[in-house]
Amino acid sequence: MRVKRYIVEALPEAVSLIRTELGKDAIILETKEIKVGGFMGMFRKRKMEVIAAVETNAAKAPEPPLRKPAPEVAAVVEQILQTAQRSSTAVAEPPKPAPPEPEKPVEKRGSQEQFIIEEIRELRSFMVKMSKERSDLHAMSPPLLALKQRLLKQEVDEELVGKLLDWLQEQQTLSSVELEAETVWSLAASKLEEWLEPFNxxxxxxxxxxxxxxxxxxxxxxxxxxxxxxxxxxxxxxxxxxxxxxxxxxxxxxxxxxxxxxxxxxxxxxxxxxxxxxxxxxxxxxxxxxxxxxxxxxxxxxxxxxxxxxxxxxxxxxxxxxxxxxxxxxxxxxxxxxxxxxxxxxxxxxxxxxxxxxxxxxxxxxxxxxxxxxxxxxxxxxxxxxxxxxxxxxxxxxxxxxxx
The missing domain is CATH 3.40.50.300 (P-loop containing nucleotide triphosphate hydrolases)
Structure with a gap:
C-alpha cells in the first residue's frame, strides 16, 4: 500500500492532487485542520492535512454504464462524468486496510467533503437534463423546434411550453405525417386559446x-x-x-x-x-x-x-x-x-x-x-x-x- 500526506488550503485541492498522483482508486484515510508557519507561535496559517492511500495491486474497478449523450457534446460529457465518478470514489469509499503506521480513526465528513458530494450530485443531474434536452431537440421536427424557441424567447414558462409541445407531438403522431409550420402555429394558437377561454x-x-x-x-x-x-x-x-x-x-x-x-x-x-x-x-x-x-x-x-x-x-x-x-x-x-x-x-x-x-x-x-x-x-x-x-x-x- 502506498500512503501519502498532503498539506493544502482546502480539501478540493487535495482531491485533485490525490487523483493525479495516486489515481482514481485512492482513498482518503484522514482529514484534519492544522496550523503551519508563523513567527514565534503567532500569525500561523490554517491548512488542511489529508492522508491518502492506494493499494499498489488494486484492480481497476469497472466504470458504471453511462447514457451516451448527443454526439456534439459526447467528449465534454464523458470527461466531466469520469471526473465526477473518480471524485465520488475518492471521497465516499470506506477505508481499506490500515497503512503501515499507527491506525487513526477516520473523522466524520466535514463541510468541505459534503460540499464536494453535493456538487457531484448536481453535476450528474445537470448532465442528465442536458442529455435529455439534446435528445428531445433531435426528436423534434423543425416547425416544433421553431415554436419552442419562439415561446422560450417570449419567456413563456418552460412547463407550459413542454405541455403544449407534448400535445402537438401527439397530434403529429395521430396524423402520421410531419406537420407543416403553418399547421403547427394554427394548432398551437387553438390550444392556447382553449387554455385562455375561462379568462377571456x-x-x-x-x-x-x-x-x-x-x-x-x-x-x-x-x-x-x-x-x-x-x-x-x-x-x-x-x-x-x-x-x-x-x-x-x-x-x-x-x-x-x-x-x-x-x-x-x-x-x-x-x-x-x-x-x-x-x-x-x-x-x-x-x-x-x-x-x-x-x-x-x-x-x-x-x-x-x-x-x-x-x-x-x-x-x-x-x-x-x-x-x-x-x-x-x-x-x-x-x-x-x-x-x-x-x-x-x-x-x-x-x-x-x-x-x-x-x-x-x-x-x-x-x-x-x-x-x-x-x-x-x-x-x-x-x-x-x-x-x-x-x-x-x-x-x-x-x-x-x-x-x-
Whole structure:
C-alpha cells in the first residue's frame, strides 16, 4: 500500500492532487485542520492535512454504464462524468486496510467533503437534463423546434411550453405525417386559446361603483386611470370621480389633478383610511369612482397590508392589479402572490408598446387564474387602451410561423 500526506488550503485541492498522483482508486484515510508557519507561535496559517492511500495491486474497478449523450457534446460529457465518478470514489469509499503506521480513526465528513458530494450530485443531474434536452431537440421536427424557441424567447414558462409541445407531438403522431409550420402555429394558437377561454371575458364589473388600482411605482396606474375615465365619460356617458392616496410620490397628486381638470372630473385626496368616508360623501353623485393608490415595495407584507386597508369600504367595488410588461416576470409573480392573498382577481397590463416579449401575461393568468381586463400601450388618452382579447394576444405571442 502506498500512503501519502498532503498539506493544502482546502480539501478540493487535495482531491485533485490525490487523483493525479495516486489515481482514481485512492482513498482518503484522514482529514484534519492544522496550523503551519508563523513567527514565534503567532500569525500561523490554517491548512488542511489529508492522508491518502492506494493499494499498489488494486484492480481497476469497472466504470458504471453511462447514457451516451448527443454526439456534439459526447467528449465534454464523458470527461466531466469520469471526473465526477473518480471524485465520488475518492471521497465516499470506506477505508481499506490500515497503512503501515499507527491506525487513526477516520473523522466524520466535514463541510468541505459534503460540499464536494453535493456538487457531484448536481453535476450528474445537470448532465442528465442536458442529455435529455439534446435528445428531445433531435426528436423534434423543425416547425416544433421553431415554436419552442419562439415561446422560450417570449419567456413563456418552460412547463407550459413542454405541455403544449407534448400535445402537438401527439397530434403529429395521430396524423402520421410531419406537420407543416403553418399547421403547427394554427394548432398551437387553438390550444392556447382553449387554455385562455375561462379568462377571456375579464372586465371591470359594470355594477362596481368603486374600482381600486394597485401596483408598483412606475407601472402607469395614474395614466391608466385617466384612460379608463375618458372611456367611461366620453363613450359610456358615466359620471366619474377620482380618489388618490398616492401622496408618497412627488407630483402624483398634480398629475391626476391635471387629468381631472381636462376631463372635468372631481377629485379627492386621502391620507389614511379615516379620510375615505368623507371622500365618498363628496363624490356621492358620481356613478363610478376610480381610486389611485400609492406604488410601494410590494415585496413587503407591511406595504401590501397598508394598501389593502384603503380598499376596505361598504361601497360595491373591486380591485385591479396593474403590472408593466417591461418588468421582470419574477417580480410580477412576487407582486401577484402578495395581492391574491387579499382577494385580488383582476389584472391590467401596461406598456405593451415598450416590449416585444409577452409571455408573462400567459404565465400570470394561468398560474394565478387572474382575469385580465385591459392591455394598455402609449400615453394617448383615451385611445391607447383596449379590452383583453385572447385571440389578439395569442397572435402577438406566437408571431408569424414563416418568420420564425
Amino acid at each position: 371575458h375579464g372586465r371591470i364589473d359594470p355594477s362596481a361603483r368603486v374600482v381600486h388600482f394597485v401596483g408598483p411605482t412606475g407601472v402607469g396606474k395614474t395614466t391608466t386611470i385617466a384612460k379608463l375615465a375618458a372611456e367611461q365619460t366620453i363613450k359610456l356617458g358615466k359620471k366619474v370621480g377620482f380618489i388618490t392616496s398616492d401622496t408618497y410620490r412627488i407630483a402624483a397628486v398634480d398629475q391626476l389633478r391635471t387629468y381631472a381638470n381636462i376631463l372635468n372630473v372631481p377629485m379627492e385626496v386621502v391620507f389614511s383610511p379615516m379620510d375615505l368616508p368623507k371622500a365618498y360623501r363628496q363624490l356621492a353623485e358620481r356613478d363610478l369612482i376610480l381610486m389611485d393608490t400609492a406604488g410601494r415595495n410590494f415585496r413587503s407584507e407591511l406595504h401590501v397590508s397598508e394598501v389593502n386597508s384603503l380598499l376596505q369600504s361598504d361601497q360595491p367595488g373591486e380591485t385591479v392589479l396593474v403590472l408593466s410588461l417591461t418588468g421582470k416576470t419574477a417580480d410580477m409573480v412576487a407582486i401577484a402572490e402578495r395581492f391574491i392573498q387579499y382577494g385580488v382577481q383582476k389584472v391590467l397590463f401596461t406598456k405593451l408598446d415598450e416590449t416585444e416579449v409577452y409571455g408573462a401575461i400567459l404565465n400570470l393568468i394561468l398560474r394565478f387564474e387572474l382575469q385580465p381586463t385591459h392591455l394598455a400601450s402609449g400615453q394617448t388618452v383615451p385611445d391607447d387602451i383596449a379590452p383583453f382579447q385572447a385571440g389578439s394576444y395569442i397572435a402577438m405571442l406566437l408571431g408569424e410561423a414563416l418568420n420564425e
